[in-house]
Amino acid sequence: MSSSAATEPPSNPFSPLLSESTTAADLRSAYSTHRDTRLAAQIPLVLKDGVKQDSILAGLVDGTGVDERYGISVVAKVSPQVVEVIGRIAKGLAETASGAIWTPPPSQLHLTLLEVIHSQPSYAALEPLLTQITTTNFLPTLSTIISASPAKLDSPKLGIDAGGLALTFLPSFDTTLQTSTKDDYTHHHLRRDIHATALDSSITPSARYAVPSAHVTVARFLRPLEEKEVAELVGFVRGVNSRLEREELEWRVGEEGWECKAGLVWYGEGDVVAGA
Numbered sequence: 001m002s003s004s005a006a007t008e009p010p011s012n013p014f015s016p017l018l019s020e021s022t023t024a025a026d027l028r029s030a031y032s033t034h035r036d037t038r039l040a041a042q043i044p045l046v047l048k049d050g051v052k053q054d055s056i057l058a059g060l061v062d063g064t065g066v067d068e069r070y071g072i073s074v075v076a077k078v079s080p081q082v083v084e085v086i087g088r089i090a091k092g093l094a095e096t097a098s099g100a101i102w103t104p105p106p107s108q109l110h111l112t113l114l115e116v117i118h119s120q121p122s123y124a125a126l127e128p129l130l131t132q133i134t135t136t137n138f139l140p141t142l143s144t145i146i147s148a149s150p151a152k153l154d155s156p157k158l159g160i161d162a163g164g165l166a167l168t169f170l171p172s173f174d175t176t177l178q179t180s181t182k183d184d185y186t187h188h189h190l191r192r193d194i195h196a197t198a199l200d201s202s203i204t205p206s207a208r209y210a211v212p213s214a215h216v217t218v219a220r221f222l223r224p225l226e227e228k229e230v231a232e233l234v235g236f237v238r239g240v241n242s243r244l245e246r247e248e249l250e251w252r253v254g255e256e257g258w259e260c261k262a263g264l265v266w267y268g269e270g271d272v273v274a275g276a
Contacts (some may be wrong), residue, residue: 010204013211014192023185024173031170031212032187035157038108042161044233052162054220057102061222062254070126071118072133072262074142074194075110078216079251083109085156086218089240093165093219096236098219098231100239101219108268111153111216111253113146114194115207121267126262128181129203130273139260139274142194146254147276151190153214154250158240166215167235172250187214187253217268 021027026182059065078086084108090103116133120126133139153169171186198205225233259275 006210009020009141010199012192012195012199013207014188014195017212018192024101024171024186027186027188027212028170028173031214032155034212035159035168036096036172038161039157039159039176041160043112043237046160046230047161047234049229050239051161051164051221051225051233053223054102056161057220058222060267062104067264067266068121068127069118069266070120070123070263071265071270072116072126072129072260072273073112073118073265074114074258074260075112075268076108076258077147077255077256078111079256081155082167082250082251085244085247085249086216088160089165089167089218091235092240093233096232099230100221100225102222103219104217105266109216110259110268111214112209113191113253114198114205115209116198116203116205118206119207123263130262133260133273136201136203138197138203141197141200142258142260143274143276145193145197146192146258149190149252149254151253152250153185153187153253154248155248156244156247157242158218158237160237164220165218166173167218168213168215171214188212190253218226 017027017030021030039119039244056065056067056069060067066113086109089207093101093103094231105273117129123230136174152172154172155170156167157169159166169187172186173186257276261270262269262273
């Protein structure tokens with residue numbers, strides 16, 4: 001929400017890791033460690049406790065429910081190669097637990113760059129922030145930053161937890177250089193600069209996800225899974241990751257375009273406020 005006249009300005013959550021990282025390789029290592037540690041912890045939990053139905057999504061799919069969580073996000077469209085990989089994963093998921101898993105259509109696939117606000121009770125609750133977004137230099141500066149950014153992601157790996165599956169990535173840098181430096185501009189730098197742009201426009205973002213993470217949601221659960229289905233799903237995830245290790249995939253964030261969306265954005269939809 002809009003910042004108030006506080007004595008101390010809001011902090012940028014992307015700055016500490018950059019201060020701690022000597023090189024871009026260190027930054028990449030931090031993302032890799034976070035990703036692998038989380039996956040190693042989540043798989044036993046899923047096998048033990050199962051998965052959780054997304055009851056709101058299930059209601060939307062069968063026509064019995066509505067989504068009343070309004071938000072504003074800045075997202076990057078994913079590359080055709082990423083869409084193709086996710087399409088293969090979605091096909092495999094349909095065969096693993098038919099009718100139990102929802103996968104987003106290609107038009108709703110996205111990488112979140114900035115979550116401005118989430119879970120608001122109405123569109124009207126977004127209006128003050130939307131006014132701030134559209135009447136300041138936020139959107140023009142955002143467009144310049146994203147279009148000029150060389151930030152790339154690579155090394156996809158499929159993650160799983162009780163709420164769903166996501167394709168996760170690591171920030172890449174120019175590995176043709178003999179050494180990486182602190183000045184190599186990565187996806188993490190891009191998110192720091194976007195967050196700083198929001199703060200400069202008196203917009204204080206409120207995000208659900210902790211850094212360091214770069215992920216595209218691949219699937220959510222429409223119903224709880226049987227124990228056998230959970231075991232098969234975990235086996236599927238492991239198989240996908242084994243294959244992805246042998247696949248080269250790198251894409252520049254924002255190359256396919258970006259959008260600032262408002263409204264019912266939870267599943268990749270919402271009204272496009274601006275974009276390129």
